[in-house]
Amino acid sequence: MSAQHSPPSPTTATVTVFASPESWIESDAVRQCHQVAALDGMRHVAAMPDLHPGKGAPIGAAMASTVLYPHLVGSDIGCGIAVFPIGLKRAVPERIAARFPDLDRSPDPDDPVWAVAPGGPPAGHVEGLGTVGRGNHFVELARIDTVLAADHTDRLGLVAGDLVLVVHSGSRGLGERILRAHTEAHGAGPAPDPAGYLARHDEAVRWGALNRRVLAARVAHALGAEPTEPVVDQCHNLVEVRDGEYLHRKGAAPGDGRDVLVAGTRGTPSYLVAGHAGPAANHSVAHGAGRKMSRADALRRGRAKHTVAQLRRTPVGSLVVCGDRQLLFEEAPTAYKRIEQVIADLVAHDLATPVASTVPLVTYKTPDLGPDRRDERRRGRR
């Protein structure tokens, strides 16, 4: 009997959820993991403690398969989180917030920040470069708070009290275009030409990394500091070709011997961790706190629970720059799980070791032009 004459094996992939019983994981998200596990060619699904439901596929999962499924990565190919040291000594949140540039618009052609992008962007895609986007994306000025592994922060050149820029953004319209081109032809099905998809995917991954550098350079420049190289930059939406398989990461960062900034919320700390995840976790760690409720629920419940002023000035004393009230509610800290529980789950499952915590001073989401000009914009859009 030869294997090639056997009927396709109807086996289902294994699913492992790396969360403790105390961690609330929405059942819809686990259901999505099992739906993914049933896909043709899927071998193993590793769900991180920040798992939550996504559009068609779960967010916070690493999925290993012999077949490449673009929809498992989603449209924001190349999205990730980077940490840039910034040579500022002191920072008063109010003054910093007022100095942030408009990150909804690309820098002018003659802006000196383009020096960080010599040769132009991957795929020649200029549109949107240097813009942060929406959703959970942000640029944050944060302070290294508690050092938990001094030998490790020493290696990174960081000490408690240092200021850093944390940048969470991706490939903007470029990744969206790549997924749309696939979806229009093949829906949620596999990529018939994996090499072709991967070539465009790799450009979006490079574009996302460049976008984070341009964003950091813009903010550094606006705050009177020099642009720096990131000490940490991990992409959590991508496909990695590994051991002859396609490892899809969707809201799951590479955790095999790499440092990752696991983002908290706009009002709680984040944690820099040293990842050491193995095959059972598909070599991955969590990428953030993970949503606890949908955007719609966060908006509904948030309006009853918080004022806009409370969301703009957070419990840790930081400011949130966000002229979009709906987004402010959707992204409220209470819409997310407790980052400490997510980190505790990573530790309990031996996926990562905490290195340091960061505390936000100013988190920039989208321009806040003040009430008068907000109205102007709203009218202008009609």
Place this chain on the structure above:
DNA sequence: ATGTAC
């Protein structure tokens, strides 16, 4: 998360 249509 996105650009775009309503």
